[in-house]
Amino acid sequence: MTDAHLPTADDEANGPAKPSSSALAERMAWDTRSRRMVTIYLPLACFVLILLFPFYWMTVTAFKPNAELYDYKTYNPFLIGSPTLDHIRHLLFKTAYPTWLLTTMTVSVCATALSLVSSTLAAYAIQRLRFRGSQYVGLAIYLAYLVPPSILFIPLAIMVTWFGLFDTPMALILVYPTFLIPFCTWLLIGYFKSIPYELEECALIDGATRLQILREITLPLAVPGLISAGIFSFTLSWNEFIYALAFIQSSEKKTVPVAILTELVTGDVYQWGALMAGSLLGSLPVALFYSLFVDYYVSSLTGAVKE
Amino acid sequence: MNTVAAQTWVRPKQELGPVARLFDWKPFLVTICLLPAVGLLLVFLTYPLGLGIYLAFTDTTIGRSGIWVGLENFEFLLEDKLWWNAVFYSVFYTGIATIAKFGLGLWLALLLNNHLPFKSILRAIILLPWIVPTVLSAIAFWWIYDPQFSIISYLLTDVLGWRTTNVDFIGSPWPARWSLIAANVWRGIPFVAISLLAGLQTISPSLYEAAMLDGTSGWQRFRYITFPMLLPILAIVMTFSIIFTFTDFQLVYAITRGGPINSTHLLATLAFQRGIPAGQLGEGAAIAVSMIPFLVFATLFSYFALARRKWQQGEADD
Numbered sequence: 001m002t003d004a005h006l007p008t009a010d011d012e013a014n015g016p017a018k019p020s021s022s023a024l025a026e027r028m029a030w031d032t033r034s035r036r037m038v039t040i041y042l043p044l045a046c047f048v049l050i051l052l053f054p055f056y057w058m059t060v061t062a063f064k065p066n067a068e069l070y071d072y073k074t075y076n077p078f079l080i081g082s083p084t085l086d087h088i089r090h091l092l093f094k095t096a097y098p099t100w101l102l103t104t105m106t107v108s109v110c111a112t113a114l115s116l117v118s119s120t121l122a123a124y125a126i127q128r129l130r131f132r133g134s135q136y137v138g139l140a141i142y143l144a145y146l147v148p149p150s151i152l153f154i155p156l157a158i159m160v161t162w163f164g165l166f167d168t169p170m171a172l173i174l175v176y177p178t179f180l181i182p183f184c185t186w187l188l189i190g191y192f193k194s195i196p197y198e199l200e201e202c203a204l205i206d207g208a209t210r211l212q213i214l215r216e217i218t219l220p221l222a223v224p225g226l227i228s229a230g231i232f233s234f235t236l237s238w239n240e241f242i243y244a245l246a247f248i249q250s251s252e253k254k255t256v257p258v259a260i261l262t263e264l265v266t267g268d269v270y271q272w273g274a275l276m277a278g279s280l281l282g283s284l285p286v287a288l289f290y291s292l293f294v295d296y297y298v299s300s301l302t303g304a305v306k307e
Numbered sequence: 308m309n310t311v312a313a314q315t316w317v318r319p320k321q322e323l324g325p326v327a328r329l330f331d332w333k334p335f336l337v338t339i340c341l342l343p344a345v346g347l348l349l350v351f352l353t354y355p356l357g358l359g360i361y362l363a364f365t366d367t368t369i370g371r372s373g374i375w376v377g378l379e380n381f382e383f384l385l386e387d388k389l390w391w392n393a394v395f396y397s398v399f400y401t402g403i404a405t406i407a408k409f410g411l412g413l414w415l416a417l418l419l420n421n422h423l424p425f426k427s428i429l430r431a432i433i434l435l436p437w438i439v440p441t442v443l444s445a446i447a448f449w450w451i452y453d454p455q456f457s458i459i460s461y462l463l464t465d466v467l468g469w470r471t472t473n474v475d476f477i478g479s480p481w482p483a484r485w486s487l488i489a490a491n492v493w494r495g496i497p498f499v500a501i502s503l504l505a506g507l508q509t510i511s512p513s514l515y516e517a518a519m520l521d522g523t524s525g526w527q528r529f530r531y532i533t534f535p536m537l538l539p540i541l542a543i544v545m546t547f548s549i550i551f552t553f554t555d556f557q558l559v560y561a562i563t564r565g566g567p568i569n570s571t572h573l574l575a576t577l578a579f580q581r582g583i584p585a586g587q588l589g590e591g592a593a594i595a596v597s598m599i600p601f602l603v604f605a606t607l608f609s610y611f612a613l614a615r616r617k618w619q620q621g622e623a624d625d
Contacts, residue, residue: 077461129340137341148551151596153579154582154588154591155359175351210331241440241441242579272453282443283439283443
């Protein structure tokens, strides 16, 4: 295969004057353009198509009038004949959707703030204050991430009732940090590690207290890490489902994912237009938030895994 | 001059009040810093974990605190066909979905590791299924799997003409099981691909150059360089993936709620069904606890895989 493309455009451009460099270039670029097309771009296009199709379908359904929605014979289902805002109007004015959005937003923001503060302090203590056994505390917090919500929701539902928090958003704000803190702490430990310790030593010599160092030196330098931890927390709390399903009962206090599934699905006839509009609107805030900070997101996701 | 300089230099230390000095005392500071995180985790994670295990040995129902019944719940589960069904489907779902996710995810990561135009936009797009709330994309899949208006059925029957009837995606047990797995794989690929891509990018190109000079084939380079270098990250990502696929709840609950005829119950959905709507908290807890052995196995796997490479970014090197 490698020998199949001896005369390439590269060779002609370089001419016979530099045989060694063109030979190297040829060896490095071991596939021709058409082969590259088939082995890389084609599968990649398939992946992107399949990964994006449900979103496309969601959007198309949300803006289609009902007549088109259930008639594939006369209308091409992939296109919208006459776009309509009926489903979104129904969602915003005939259901409690705005309230659900507001609740979800409040819960996500509060849970994110709570976990960011706690995990910043914890990560600072573990990574920078270096007490004896700090490694084990770090490991324990990391292991906490491996405890899935599916085995905790039943006992937590009982505890939430004990505290008198059943059916309140406060229950969610207090419970969400259990899966946010381990992840954020883990991410921030990695981030703090990348900040040179010498900076803190200098401040220490200049007579700064530990808290001053945290406030004036470490935190400003750790802003990108804090942003990515914040995005992670926000997305994770926005997407959380099982706790919100188990702890919240009254319709107006539900979060968007739970409400769409339990309030919009009524009877045997599903309002697919409204359901898709709800899903689209519920996904948009996270997607927008994510697209604003996508670089932080990808780099921290990869950074958290990178060794 | 020197003495004066020295005095001005130490002054900030002397001005510290008792409170500030307390906050600069390391044991106190460490305690204060760890208190919120550790406190929250102990109260809302460790304690419920213990409480859940205790509940599994009682006959608690909603509104009535139960009494200790020993292993009765578990004996009941062992005779319960539905529980065995859920165990089977949990293992099957996890196994197939993990293999597919990692196969396709690794492929996607290898594709993305090439020089491509619009690389960062491409990565952002690919992560979308992972960002969007699972339940909401699951609803989209529910619509895609609709018995009458499924777009896949439309493609297969009306456009391609491969079938004459609509595909029955979630109406009968086996198709429903496969449909759910497909949705799970769709959601899981992005995370696997992006994590593995990070791993691929840490592999030094000089290794490939050396191997190419030795005349290796593409497969050999993958088998003897890429794969071994990727193994540590693969182990970590796989552990996470296995744990969260095994305990998955949202997808199944949103698309089939365990049906048809209870064929797609995972342990988590079964625990929810018995525990919350039916009110049998003790039995629900027992089902949830029965997941723990699988999780412990996965965690140990993770611990040893991580311990080999130190738990994060060379922690024990310093």
